[in-house]
Every structure is written in structure tokens, then in C-alpha cells.
Amino acid sequence: MVHPSDPVGSFVPSYSRSYRAFFDELSRLGFVEGKNLIVERYSADGQPDRYTQLANDVVDTHPDVIFSMSGSVGLAFKAATTTIPIVTTSSDPLAQGLVSNIAQPDGNLTGSAVNAGQEIWGKRIGILKDTLPKLSNLCVLAQTQQGWEGPFNSGVRQAAKAASTAMTAVVFNKKIDEAEYRRVFAALEQDRPDAFIVLSYPIHLTYRSTIVELAARHRLPAMYPFSEFVEVGGLMSYSPDLTELLRSTGNQIAQILNGTNPRDIPFSQATRYELSLNIKTARSLGLEFPAILLGTADHIVE
Secondary structure: OEEOOOOHHHOOOOOOHHHHHHHHHHHHOOOOEOOOEOOOOEEOOOOHHHHHHHHHHHHOOOOOOEEEOOHHHHHHHHHHOOOOOEEEEEOOOOOOOOOOOOOOOOOOEEEEEOOOOOOHHHHHHHHHHHHOOOOOEEEEEOOOHHHHHOHHHHHHHHHHHHOOOEEEEEOOOOOOOHHHHHHHHHHHHHHOOOEEEEOOOHHHHHOHHHHHHHHHHOOOOEEEOOHHHHHOOOOEEEEOOHHHHHHHHHHHHHHHHOOOOHHHOOOEEOOOOEEEEEHHHHHHOOOOOOHHHHHHOOEEEO
């Protein structure tokens, strides 16, 4: 198991619903850690420049399957091995260049797609505009300038253009940690956008409490990619169920451990998205969710 930023001690069932669902699914299918399954855990500790070396180090241990919890890390593994099966999560595996066909993955890689196509960003910006009708200046928490300008994030750029909303991006230095988030929000304070969007990078999920705290301190409304942000005080999210996605990933890994070739396992995709709203946070920002959003929300935090 390889994560770009979570501490290795967090990839355990007791840490989150998602990890619990992942290990429960493996157990249901006959693979139990400590009995007939050895799980080795690795993290890049928030340093993207470590991905290549980390991938090479993991490949050198010759595991039966590699679970990459990031599309960017998955790309590093794709370059490092053409034989060891790789299962990876990705915001969009086609746009990221992981595979050329989701239904029939090529090579030794399959996994789960977090976003149901790039058009999901249009829905997220639309929900933001329902709450902030005067929204005209939107900022994105990206990761690197190259990544932001590339095809992987074309969906969110096009969605902003279609919504007649100006969009800028703030990018991070090489090592992404709490201090770096504080630097980024200081830059946001100078630009003072109407709201910001957090992209679906796993590293943002690692630092969700820090991001939500800084958004509150700077009084900035935000749309988040996962409901886990709303649970710790974030304003809103329109997101897939990460628990179901990791359960599906556990199923894919079990298939591979039973001998199935990754190319015979289609990428699983989120089919249902949930709207989560935090009324307490909205009030603290002087906002009120419109009735249509409250009526269709799947989860409301009061």
C-alpha cells in the first residue's frame, strides 16, 4: 500500500471507514492480514519528488500486487514495472494517462476512478454558484503549475469558463505540509477570491483539517471533493463515496491475488454522488443555503 502523503500508520481499519471497508472486503474474500496476507505500507510523506524513487524501491521488494492510493503515484509505478500488478485510485485515469481504456485496461494496471468524468466539476461550480449567486472569482488549490495547466485539470478549467467565472490557481512548493498550506492561504488572502475549490488530490484529504481550519480563519467559502472535509467543518462537498470505492478496490486486489490479470478487471467508477452541506459553517460565513440544495442534500451537518 503506497500513499503520497498519509502516514504509514494510518492505513489500518481503525483509522477510517474507507480503510475499514477495504480490509473488510479483502477479509470477506479470504485474505486476512496477519494470517494469509502480508501488507507492507509506504508513504511519500507529501513529497512528490520522491514518487519515482519510492516506486523503484517498492518494485524491488517484488510484491504480488501494488495498491497505489494516488494516480500520480500510479504513474510512477507504471514507469517502474510492466509485470507486477498495480491497482490505483485516480481522479480520472484517462486524463491522467494511466490507461487508454477504462473498460479494458492495458498492461498491468487497473483501479478505481474517483470522478465520473471531468464534467463533475461543472456540477460542483454550479452548486457553489447556487450558494454564492455573485460568484465571479474562483481559486483552485492545485498541486503543481505543470499539473494545473495540463489535460488532467482541463475539466475544471472548462467548467469555470462555461460558468463565466474567472479562475486562478495556487500551486505548492515541492514539499507539501502544514506550513506550506499556511503559505498558500496567505497568498489567497492577498488575491481574495469569492471562493475556492479543492481538487481531488489525496494529499489535500490528508490535510483536510488544516485546510478547513484555514478556510474558516480567512473566511473563505469552499467546495470540497469529499464529504470527509464537511465532517470536519468544511462548507460543502459533492463527492463519491470513498468507502464504496475502497471496498471495490479491495475486491479488485482479491481478484488479482486469486490469479486474475489486471487487464481483465475494468476500472471501477463512482456511479452515485452525494451532496453534503454544513449549515453551521455556512452561518459562520454569513451564508444561507438555498432551499433547493437543502432539499436535495444527502448529508447535512448542523
